[in-house]
Amino acid sequence: MSDTTDFDVLIIGAGVSGIGAACHLVREAPDKTFAVLERRGQIGGTWDLFRYPGIRSDSDMLTFGYGFRPWTGTKVLADGPSIKRYVAETAAEYGVTDRIRFGRRVTKVNWSSDHGRWTVEASVDGLIETYTAKFLVGAAGYYNYDEGHRPEFPGEETFRGRIIHPQFWPAELDYAGKRVVIIGSGATAITLVPSMAPDAEHVTMLQRSPSYILPVPADDPVSTPLTRLRVPNRFIYRTGRARNIVLQQAIYKFCRAFPKLSRAILLRIVRAQVGPTVEMKHFTPTYNPWDERLCVVPKGDLFRSLKRGEASIVTDHIDTFTETGIRLASGEELDADIIVTATGLQIQLMGGVPLEVDGVAISTRDAMLYKGVMLEGVPNAMYVIGYTNASWTLKADLASEYFARLLKHMDEHGYDEVVPVADDSDRTDVSVMGASMRSGYIQRGDIVMPRQGTQMPWQIRNDYFKDAPVLRRQPIADPALQFTRREAPIERAEAHAVA
Known part of the structure; x- marks a missing residue:
């Protein structure tokens, strides 16, 4: 240099x-x-x-x-x-x-x-x-x-477990067999839940309000077969990129132009993913699609974790942290060994x-x-x-x-x-x-x-x-x-x- x-x-x-x-x-x-x-x-x-x-x-x-x-x-x-x-x-x-x-x-x-x-x-x-x-x-x-966005919660100094912000994830953290509560409903929270659920005793996503969540394929449905046919990468990339730019813009503009219809479509997709046992109130925001960034999950991994019982979603407000977890405004208590504050940037x-x-x-x-x-x-x-x-x-x-x-x-x-x-x-x-x-x-x-x-x-x-x-x-x-x-x-x- x-x-x-x-x-x-x-x-x-x-x-x-x-x-x-x-x-x-x-x-x-x-x-x-x-x-x-x-x-x-x-x-x-x-x-x-x-x-x-x-x-x-x-x-x-x-x-x-x-x-x-x-x-x-x-x-x-x-x-x-x-x-x-x-x-x-x-x-x-x-x-x-x-x-x-x-x-x-x-x-x-x-x-x-x-x-x-x-x-x-x-x-x-x-x-x-x-x-x-x-x-x-x-x-x-x-x-x-x-510094991430980290609100101060009532009583958090009494909690006997660990409180972690995803922006500063400790490399040595062992959450195997632990009860985990993730506070948040955005992209970070919906990524953490299915990633931690297989090893944790249980993962609970605690949200104040829901977000719109859209499942996407794990692998690109067009690029994957073209790759197997040994089509040149540059051609696959350019055509796929053009296609996805159009799709991104089309979905965004459709949601902004037809909020009621797009809301109904998004909620119907989620219902098909989570099945009849998961309450839709956890996936029904009060705002219109794209008033906030639309969250996406590959192959519905979040929904699969919920259906398997490895994870759950609670929609409520925090009353206070306790020694063993979080007490909610409804009076319900969430037991936790680790609390993750996925509360933003x-x-x-x-x-x-x-x-x-x-x-x-x-x-x-x-x-x-x-x-x-x-x-x-x-x-x-x-x-x-x-x-x-x-x-x-x-x-x-x-x-x-x-x-x-x-x-x-x-x-x-x-x-x-x-x-x-x-x-x-x-x-x-x-x-x-x-x-x-x-x-x-x-x-x-x-x-x-x-x-x-x-x-x-x-x-x-x-x-x-x-x-x-x-x-x-x-x-x-x-x-x-x-x-x-x-x-x-x-x-x-x-x-x-x-x-």
Whole structure:
């Protein structure tokens, strides 16, 4: 690894987003120097951090994989170690691994208008390293790696067993023959239940309110036979990816357009899965489909655990923890040796690093996001924020492709700086995460997430088929972008039609 500390591009984060951004630079802007700063000791980000039983994707791998490198497995939802390996192999294949500076926790980023560069400070082994770059890419995801969402429950200090948050799963935990209560109803909880149930004495999923749950095949029904016929992986991946993108968008739009009908269909599917002995109140949310992210389970593994009696679901509120478990508002008591608080994530941007321009702190909540990739008023920077209603990587790929195009455009015209500039008339108080999504982590994240506008290019559409032509083909020149050469300011480009 080189000792160089000055680059064209600095990427923060070596997870799915950061490795994707780096690979796009290698592919589409090979003349640019770059480095990746990663606080952890390995590639993977989320998939290196989370180690709880059954950890897996909550999106199908044909769309969660990178568009430029096929995912070759046939599993619809892949396990965490497989995803981490895929990301690491992608980094190695594109020569990115050697450009990662591991163990670097970024503590400060500041843009200097005088120098036209970012200064990035990173802590390593108690010392501070300083890096400089012309462009900055924030690819550290949008949640806090140091702290999950962990409500304080009445009486929890009296509980004599162990209380664990899935984000910090202890490697030595032995739950064989133990009574386990999992608090939560989201993707993590529904993954933990069938994964722990075969070894535990019993697993109870305790939820305050139900979520919509949709069973999906364990293996892709089209890719699997094509693989056996030795059809080339790239063809299987491209066709399957296109098919699944269409399906994702169709299901989402159908649910939003016909909430009563989609609700009836989803509940009927669950009833067929759980059988007549499990009460449907545990699977009947009070909200409409896709007001919160739709949870998926491979081959109905959660439902099978319930039917076998290895696990159960309780829908109630917590009154208090006791020495031996949890007492509910109804008066029922749940005995437990281990309580897992699958209560969600804490949202933050840039790994929680303060963002400064000329020494002045930027309030991300008060700024709008340009085309979902650049922050208003912040020069030469891109932020990777994936979709909330589809696979994260679909938007991450588009954002990185756009960034590479932006760099080429600036080189061709001799520009040194670019900054998005918004008109106040476009401004709204709606988060980029959307007004319709009511998931707890999205509501909590409202205090830090940028705003969106009333129209493009400040509006977040969460629609791959609308975003792809804009980010891949629409001209870079835009009246909302102010380009500058160091020797003199450049007027904004002429307006053009918005796709």
